Amino acid sequence: MILSRMENSRLVEAAVLARANAHAPYSNFAVGAALECEDGTVFTGCNVENLSFGLTMCAERVAIGTAVAAGQRAFRRIAVVAATDVPISPCGACRQVMAEFHPALKILSATLDGKTEEFTLDQLLPRASTGILNRP
Numbered sequence: 394m395i396l397s398r399m400e401n402s403r404l405v406e407a408a409v410l411a412r413a414n415a416h417a418p419y420s421n422f423a424v425g426a427a428l429e430c431e432d433g434t435v436f437t438g439c440n441v442e443n444l445s446f447g448l449t450m451c452a453e454r455v456a457i458g459t460a461v462a463a464g465q466r467a468f469r470r471i472a473v474v475a476a477t478d479v480p481i482s483p484c485g486a487c488r489q490v491m492a493e494f495h496p497a498l499k500i501l502s503a504t505l506d507g508k509t510e511e512f513t514l515d516q517l518l519p520r521a522s523t524g525i526l527n528r529p
Contacts, residue, residue: 401472404429405503408474411437411452418442424481425474426452428460431467436460453487457494470499480510482517492521 404427412425417440424440438455450458453473460468471491475481480502483491491498491514498514514521 404472408472411439415439416441424452426456428456428471429469430465451487468495472501474503476505488518496521
């Protein structure tokens, strides 16, 4: 499925709005995410830092956790937004969590000034559905 600019801009805008709620007092690196489910429902998330950085929750995982808590399991795409010069991509932990639900998830990464890149999760995390045990 090819995504239209209007659809992309709507999802990116939801991620921008979510980013405004980020709790990033240590890194000052606020990230927002907007996850679109197969039924069109959108769940947002922002990063929530912790002084113990290992406990920090990324925006993507917050959005996915919120969707799962609401009973959703089928995702179409996710937008991720940060104030960077080039679009960011999800970290390895987020990629693996995304793969749990949709190994070919579409990822739209954007900057606040409108630069965008599109990926599929398969491009960022090949063979994610087989895991480290290489199971089919």
